[in-house]
Amino acid sequence: MQQLVGDGSEAVFVEFPDPHMNSCDISTIRRYSERFSGESITASRSSTVQAGSFWHSVFPSVVPDLVSIDVEGYELEVLNGLDLVGQRPNLIIVEPKNFNFIAPQSLPVVSHLYKNQYSLVAKTPLDGFFIDALEPAFEWIPRSML
Numbered sequence: 001m002q003q004l005v006g007d008g009s010e011a012v013f014v015e016f017p018d019p020h021m022n023s024c025d026i027s028t029i030r031r032y033s034e035r036f037s038g039e040s041i042t043a044s045r046s047s048t049v050q051a052g053s054f055w056h057s058v059f060p061s062v063v064p065d066l067v068s069i070d071v072e073g074y075e076l077e078v079l080n081g082l083d084l085v086g087q088r089p090n091l092i093i094v095e096p097k098n099f100n101f102i103a104p105q106s107l108p109v110v111s112h113l114y115k116n117q118y119s120l121v122a123k124t125p126l127d128g129f130f131i132d133a134l135e136p137a138f139e140w141i142p143r144s145m146l
Contacts, residue, residue, distance in 0.1 A: 005071075006048030007080040014043045024048075025073030032072075051081030068093040075109045084116040090137065092118060092130045099128065121145060 004013055004024065011024040014033075017040045021032045033041060055064075067082075067089040069075050075094045096107050104120060105111045113120075113130045121141065122129040131138050 003054065004046050004048040005051050005054045005081065006074065006077040008048055008050040008053075009077070010045060010047050011074075011077070012043050012045050014041060016041055021072065023072035023074060024077070025071075028073035048077070048081070051078045052083045052087065053081075055082065055087070063087050063089060065090045066093070067091070070095055073097060076112060079109065079112055084118075088132050088134070090132050090135050093127050094130070095126050096128045099123065119145065 004011055006024065012029075013022065013024050014029045015022050016032055017036055021028075021035075023029050023032065069078050069092065071078055075096075079092075079094075092113065094109055094113075096104075096109050098107065099110070100106055101123075105114055110120065110128065117133045118130040119133045120128055121131050131141070
């Protein structure tokens with residue numbers, strides 16, 4: 001059985017011929033749908049499991065140091081399902097689509113992480129690396145970077 005991880009709400013999961021493109025995010029689905037004919041795309045409605053509940057089923061007594069989220073535009077919903085107050089991974093990697101270095105917090109995913117005291121410390125063409133700015137292990141990083 002397949003489980004969708006998110007914020008606990010209901011979602012439509014769309015499967016494309018290329019499974020790397022599967023998504024629950026409406027704008028991503030629209031963009032990817034243009035690449036395939038309607039016959040090759042399937043959709044199903046399902047409740048999502050809160051990311052924190054899923055996390056506890058996999059890691060019942062530990063907080064992972066690293067969480068990587070690559071869910072084709074559904075990152076904010078997954079982050080909303082995590083308890084970033086009591087269960088804080090040291091590093092979260094997400095794919096912030098349409099990232100703008102001049103106004104990074106204009107993206108809801110980045111803004112959400114900053115509001116929860118995570119700071120962007122590295123960026124690749126696809127991924128953003130956010131560290132827990134409250135974690136004592138990162139005290140060596142200049143505060144001006146956080």
